[in-house]
Amino acid sequence: MLGEDQEPGSYYVGVDVGTGSVRAALVDQKGVLLAFADQPIYKWEPQFNHHEQSSEDIWTACCVVTKKVVQGIDLNQIRGLGFDATCSLVVLDKQFHPLPVNFEGDSHRNIIMWLDHRAVSQVHRINETKHSVLQYVGGVMSVEMQAPKLLWLKENLRETCWDKAGHFFDLPDFLSWKATGVTARSLCSLVCKWTYSAERGWDDSFWKMIGLEDFVADNYSKIGNQVLPPGASLGNGLTPEAAKDLGLPAGIAVAASLIDAHAGGLGVIGADVRGHGLACEGQPVTSRLAVICGTSSCHMGISKDPIFVPGVWGPYFSAMVPGFWLNEGGQSVTGKLIDHMVQGHAAFPELQAKATARCQSVYAYLNSHLDLIKKAQPVGFLTVDLHVWPDFHGNRSPLADLTLKGMVTGLKLSQDLDNLAILYLATVQAIAFGTRLIIEAMQGAGHSISTLFLCGGLSKNPLFVQMHADITGGNGKNEQSWESCVSQT
Numbered sequence: 113m114l115g116e117d118q119e120p121g122s123y124y125v126g127v128d129v130g131t132g133s134v135r136a137a138l139v140d141q142k143g144v145l146l147a148f149a150d151q152p153i154y155k156w157e158p159q160f161n162h163h164e165q166s167s168e169d170i171w172t173a174c175c176v177v178t179k180k181v182v183q184g185i186d187l188n189q190i191r192g193l194g195f196d197a198t199c200s201l202v203v204l205d206k207q208f209h210p211l212p213v214n215f216e217g218d219s220h221r222n223i224i225m226w227l228d229h230r231a232v233s234q235v236h237r238i239n240e241t242k243h244s245v246l247q248y249v250g251g252v253m254s255v256e257m258q259a260p261k262l263l264w265l266k267e268n269l270r271e272t273c274w275d276k277a278g279h280f281f282d283l284p285d286f287l288s289w290k291a292t293g294v295t296a297r298s299l300c301s302l303v304c305k306w307t308y309s310a311e312r313g314w315d316d317s318f319w320k321m322i323g324l325e326d327f328v329a330d331n332y333s334k335i336g337n338q339v340l341p342p343g344a345s346l347g348n349g350l351t352p353e354a355a356k357d358l359g360l361p362a363g364i365a366v367a368a369s370l371i372d373a374h375a376g377g378l379g380v381i382g383a384d385v386r387g388h389g390l391a392c393e394g395q396p397v398t399s400r401l402a403v404i405c406g407t408s409s410c411h412m413g414i415s416k417d418p419i420f421v422p423g424v425w426g427p428y429f430s431a432m433v434p435g436f437w438l439n440e441g442g443q444s445v446t447g448k449l450i451d452h453m454v455q456g457h458a459a460f461p462e463l464q465a466k467a468t469a470r471c472q473s474v475y476a477y478l479n480s481h482l483d484l485i486k487k488a489q490p491v492g493f494l495t496v497d498l499h500v501w502p503d504f505h506g507n508r509s510p511l512a513d514l515t516l517k518g519m520v521t522g523l524k525l526s527q528d529l530d531n532l533a534i535l536y537l538a539t540v541q542a543i544a545f546g547t548r549l550i551i552e553a554m555q556g557a558g559h560s561i562s563t564l565f566l567c568g569g570l571s572k573n574p575l576f577v578q579m580h581a582d583i584t585g586g587n588g589k590n591e592q593s594w595e596s597c598v599s600q601t
C-alpha cells in the first residue's frame with residue numbers, strides 16, 4: 113500500500129532465495145510487479161542426507177537477478193531492498209570468510225541446508241532433555257532446525273570449523289549482513305529456528321543443557337545478540353561494496369529479512385479478496401491458512417493467542433505477522449517428491465520427448481494425459497488401487513517423526529506412460545492428504561481454518577491446487593464453506 117510519506121514513482125526490490133533458485137522482483141509503490149528474474153543455485157549432496165550450498169554462489173546469484181530487474185529504470189527512484197531465504201545455516205570465520213561444513217574441508221560449501229538430516233543423534237539428545245523451549249516448536253525439535261546442526265559441527269568438525277567460527281547466520285540474516293554490514297538478526301529466523309523468544313530472549317539453560325554453553329559464555333555474539341523485527345531498516349542501508357555488487361545506489365534502505373515461507377505467508381495471508389464473490393470475503397485473517405508450496409510445503413496459520421499444536425512448529429510470537437502468534441506445519445519434501453517420482457520413472461524420457469514436442473512442461477502434459485485416460489470418471493478415481501505415503505524425507509508435521517519413510521502400494525508390472533501419470537496423481541493426492549492431517553491437528557488444537565491460500569512453484573500446477581481443494585474440503589469437520597484461493601509469490 114502507498115504510505116503517506118512515499119512519493120509516486122518509487123521502486124522496491126525483493127530477493128527471494130528458494131532451495132533451487134534465486135528470484136528478484138521489482139515492484140512499484142503499490143506492489144505492482146514490474147520485472148522478474150531468476151537464476152539457479154548450486155546444491156551438493158556429498159553423502160546421503162548431507163545437503164550443502166555456498167554463500168558466495170548464492171550472493172552472486174542475488175547480484176545477477178537484481179541487476180536484471182533494475183535494467184532501464186532510474187536507480188535513484190529505488191527506495192528499498194529486502195531479502196528472504198530458506199532457513200539454512202551459514203558458517204563464517206571471525207573475519208567473515210566461509211568455513212567448510214564438510215569432512216572434505218571444502219570451504220566453498222559453507223552452508224548446511226535446511227533439509228540436511230545429518231544431525232539425527234544430536235536432535236534425539238536435544239529432545240530427550242524435554243527442555244521447556246521445546247514447547248514452542250510443537251513439542252519436538254526438528255532435525256531441520258539450527259541447534260542440532262550447530263551441535264553436529266561442534267562434535268564432528270571441531271578443528272576445521274567449530275573452533276574457527278566467528279559467525280553462524282540463518283541464510284536470510286547472512287544476506288542482510290552482506291548487504292549492510294549489520295550483524296543484527298531478524299526475529300523471524302531466531303524465533304522459528306533458534307529457540308529465541310520474542311518475550312524472554314535466549315534461554316541460557318537450554319544451550320548449557322545441550323552442550324552448547326559456548327554461546328552463553330560469549331553473550332550469544334556468534335548467533336545474534338541484536339534482534340530486530342522483520343522489515344526494520346538496517347544500519348545505514350546498502351554499503352558501497354554491496355551496492356557495487358548488486359548494481360544499486362549505496363545507502364538505500366535494507367530491511368531485516370524473513371524466512372522464505374514466512375515471506376510467502378505474509379504476502380498471501382492478507383490478500384485482498386474483495387470483489388471476487390469468494391466465501392472467505394469478510395472472514396477474519398485467522399481463518400486463512402497460507403500454504404507455501406515449493407521444494408517443501410509450509411502451512412502458516414496465525415492466531416491472537418498462543419495455540420500449542422503437537423507436531424506443528426510454534427507458537428511463534430510476531431515471527432510473521434506482527435502481534436500475532438504463528439503455527440507452522442510442514443511437509444519436508446513436496447515439489448522435490450513429485451520431481452523425484454516423475455523423473456525416476458522408466459517412462460520419463462518418453463514423457464519428456466512428448467512434452468517437448470508439444471512445447472509443454474512435463475506437468476502440463478501429465479495433467480492433460482490424466483484427463484485423457486480418466487474417461488467418464490473424476491480424475492481422482494484413477495488411483496483407487498495405487499497409494500503413496502509421502503514421507504520419503506521423514507514427517508515434519510503433524511507426526512514430527514524424521515525416521516518415517518515413503519511407501520507405494522498397488523504396484524503392477526507396468527512402466528508405461530499411463531502408469532507414470534497415475535503414480536504422479538497418487539503422489540499429489542498423498543501430499544494433499546498430508547495437508548489435511550496438518551489442518552485437522554491445527555483445528556483440533558483450537559485453530560478455525562476455512563480457506564487455503566496457496567503460493568510457490570507448485571501452485572502453478574492446477575492438479576495440485578484442485579487435489580488440495582478436493583481432499584481438504586471434504587473432512588466433514590468444517591461447518592463453514594471451504595475454498596482454495598490461489599495466488600503466486
Ligand SMILES: Nc1ncnc2c1ncn2[C@@H]1O[C@H](COP(=O)(O)OP(=O)(O)O)[C@@H](O)[C@H]1O
Nearest residue numbers: 130131132133406407447475568569570572573
Ligand atoms: N508450472 C509448474 N507446474 C508444475 N510444477 C511446477 C511448475 N513450476 C514449478 N513447479 C514445481 O515447483 C517446485 C519448485 O517450486 P519453487 O517455489 O521454485 O521452489 P523453491 O522455492 O523451493 O526453490 C518444483 O518441484 C517444480 O517442479
Ligand SMILES: O=C(CO)[C@H](O)[C@H](O)COP(=O)(O)O
Nearest residue numbers: 130131198199373406407408
Ligand atoms: O523450513 C522452511 C520454512 O520454515 C522451508 O521449508 C525451507 O526454508 C525451504 O523452503 P522451500 O521449500 O520454499 O525452498
